[in-house]
Amino acid sequence: MSSLGDISPTNTAPALVAGRDGPLVTFMAWGFTQLDKHLVINARSETAWEKPLFREDIARRRCVLPAVWFYEWDQQKRRNTFYPDGGSILLLAGFFNEAGRFVILTTAANTVMRPVHDRMPVCLAEKNIQDWLMDAAASRQMLKNPCVSLRRKSPIQQGSLWG
DSSP: OOOSSSOOTTSEEEEEEEETTEEEEEEEEEOEEOTTSOEEOEEETTTTTTOTTTHHHHHHOEEEEEESOEEEEOTTSOEEEEEETTSOOEEEEEEEOTTSEEEEEEEEOOTTTTTTOSEEEOBOOGGGHHHHHHOHHHHHHHTTSOOOOEEEEOHHHHOOTTO
16 A cells, blocks of 8 residues: 555555445555556546446446645656645546456546646546446536646746755
8 A cells, every 4th residue: 555645556545436325435556457467547538438448347336536636747757746726635537447446537638737748637526426426427427527627836836946
């Protein structure tokens, strides 16, 4: 299990899953391992419902991955941190397989993310957690307008020569 600082592929992370009386917290490893040992950590939200590797899991086993922030490396190999506008928690949409391993859904980058990468995690609003976990039709609809407002901390903002 990770120390819950940076969580990298294959690490274990907390996830919200559907429970009988509402969302439950569990821990799962990040990434599906394919037969060829290739690790899949993300799935495109636009096609996941149709892909044989994902279709049953996304239909039956969705999860929410809470995060304070996520980061992406730009073309100059600099880390850019993205966090929710307003300081709340990020709720990343994902799904998991029978082995208890999850992937994160991605979507086309919004205007904040686009200068760094062309894809980004699907972020859910807190009010949508229950529907994401419990209602397949509603969850499909959520993917059409998936993201909460984000802010970006660029590498120049993250460090300083003067402390």
